[in-house]
Amino acid sequence: xxxxxxxxxxxxxxxxxxxxxxxxxxxxxxxxxxxxxxxxxxxxxxxxxxxxxxxxxxxxxxxxxxxxxxxxxxxxxxxxxxxxxxxxxxxxxxxxxxxxxxxxxxxxxxxxxxxxxxxxxxxxxxxxxxxxxxxxxxxxxxxxxxxxxxxxxxxxxxxxxxxxxxxxxxxxxxxxxxxxxxxxxxxxxxxxxxxxxxxxxxxxxxxxxxxxxxxxxxxxx
Amino acid sequence: xxxxxxxxxxxxxxxxxxxxxxxxxxxxxxxxxxxxxxxxxxxxxxxxxxxxxxxxxxxxxxxxxxxxxxxxxxxxxxxxxxxxxxxxxxxxxxxxxxxxxxxxxxxxxxxxxxxxxxxxxxxxxxxxxxxxxxxxxxxxxxxxxxxxxxxxxxxxxxxxxxxxxxxxxxxxxxxxxxxxxxxxxxxxxxxxxxxxxxxxxxxxxxxxxxxxxxxxxxxxx
DNA sequence: TAAAATTATACGGAAAACCGTAACAGCTAA
DNA sequence: TTAGCTGTTACGGTTTTCCGTATAATTTTA
Numbered sequence: 054x055x056x057x058x059x060x061x062x063x064x065x066x067x068x069x070x071x072x073x074x075x076x077x078x079x080x081x082x083x084x085x086x087x088x089x090x091x092x093x094x095x096x097x098x099x100x101x102x103x104x105x106x107x108x109x110x111x112x113x114x115x116x117x118x119x120x121x122x123x124x125x126x127x128x129x130x131x132x133x134x135x136x137x138x139x140x141x142x143x144x145x146x147x148x149x150x151x152x153x154x155x156x157x158x159x160x161x162x163x164x165x166x167x168x169x170x171x172x173x174x175x176x177x178x179x180x181x182x183x184x185x186x187x188x189x190x191x192x193x194x195x196x197x198x199x200x201x202x203x204x205x206x207x208x209x210x211x212x213x214x215x216x217x218x219x220x221x222x223x224x225x226x227x228x229x230x231x232x233x234x235x236x237x238x239x240x241x242x243x244x245x246x247x248x249x250x251x252x253x254x255x256x257x258x259x260x261x262x263x264x265x266x267x268x269x270x271x272x273x274x
Numbered sequence: 275x276x277x278x279x280x281x282x283x284x285x286x287x288x289x290x291x292x293x294x295x296x297x298x299x300x301x302x303x304x305x306x307x308x309x310x311x312x313x314x315x316x317x318x319x320x321x322x323x324x325x326x327x328x329x330x331x332x333x334x335x336x337x338x339x340x341x342x343x344x345x346x347x348x349x350x351x352x353x354x355x356x357x358x359x360x361x362x363x364x365x366x367x368x369x370x371x372x373x374x375x376x377x378x379x380x381x382x383x384x385x386x387x388x389x390x391x392x393x394x395x396x397x398x399x400x401x402x403x404x405x406x407x408x409x410x411x412x413x414x415x416x417x418x419x420x421x422x423x424x425x426x427x428x429x430x431x432x433x434x435x436x437x438x439x440x441x442x443x444x445x446x447x448x449x450x451x452x453x454x455x456x457x458x459x460x461x462x463x464x465x466x467x468x469x470x471x472x473x474x475x476x477x478x479x480x481x482x483x484x485x486x487x488x489x490x491x492x493x494x495x
Numbered sequence: 496t497a498a499a500a501t502t503a504t505a506c507g508g509a510a511a512a513c514c515g516t517a518a519c520a521g522c523t524a525a
Numbered sequence: 526t527t528a529g530c531t532g533t534t535a536c537g538g539t540t541t542t543c544c545g546t547a548t549a550a551t552t553t554t555a
Contacts, residue, residue: 065395087393116392148369157452172284172308211544222484225542241504261542262486265442269490462534467513482512487508 055186060085061092061111089124113147151272166191204256280474281306282313282332310345370379372493373420387412427476
């Protein structure tokens, strides 16, 4: 059972509402903070004093203000927190709606839940907390299907690098040199072309412009 | 002075907070609704009964749910509202951070204020309401400068059309035909190329991919 | 360890995009 | 009216991309 929860959320309105939901779920202790650094300090202190938090509920984007922060986003906070307390449960509470981003939170950050801010966030957050309390992973409705539809392509690191270079205005023929310098393989022009062609075939695209637009929409680059 | 305010916001958390701020500004009457259609009905009814609202505070994106709506976004709501009550003051309260979008709200919708959801939204919303009460226009800090930096280009309808076609994977050489069908001028390939070149020169880009990426980031297409 | 399969790269012709030049139309002002 | 300006379009040469094929390198498999 979850007994001690920390909420990191800079959105004045949301944080109180989140806390209220947590309290209604009969969780004894719930604190909230506005800054990532404060969150990390708390996690560390409570861990050291032998009474660690069970769950972290955090936003992703924290608007910058006068206070300079070490940790500038929820992603950095999660990574830092998991370093000192690997078994900490994490639920992300964010407005992000780009599938690729959400997917990467589960895949790369191994978070336990994701709730998208919106009309039904209160209900969903409740479900997410309950699921996580049972040791389950909570995904928003529809995401599981979107993550692997038939016409889809798993973008690798290599793909992202090449596409980013393209989006920066690099010519196809100068990219091989850049890849060599970055120590990325395969670096040959043909291999790169082949890869790009493969992606475009799978997604049924015919031009690089279209692919770039798609990646921007999905948040891949 | 503002005496009667309507808040349209589907975000359970925010709407109450917004209402609270409005009430603290000593505005006698403040109602809130979760759906665009409800907002429009209220505006219409109160207008007909001779006690119209002075100010509408609305979000842009309303998440869809089981209730089918005529008006699906804040933009549609604002247009519909201004049709029946042209002098209605409008403040947008949204998470949108893409400069081009915010710019178009002021330019095309002629809204009186924009407040971005974030850490300081409560303070900003207060300022915005006060400014609008005095008949002023409230823009978020920094936007005025971003709207017209030296290396900037005012994208026209024509530009957006051509760039959208490009982003859809259309070949440069098939676009002239499409433009003719859409009855858009100039439709010649040369004119189009010239225009694209001009944009790329101004923005210091060298490839269409780069331009598409930029437009996606700015929310232009 | 050799054969087979997969992956990386090189090459070259075809297609498309890029870019400068020039012709043409419409408009303005002396 | 005519010279000048602006905007549209056509044309053609150069560069870049696209794409199929062939060869080389690497990994897998028997």
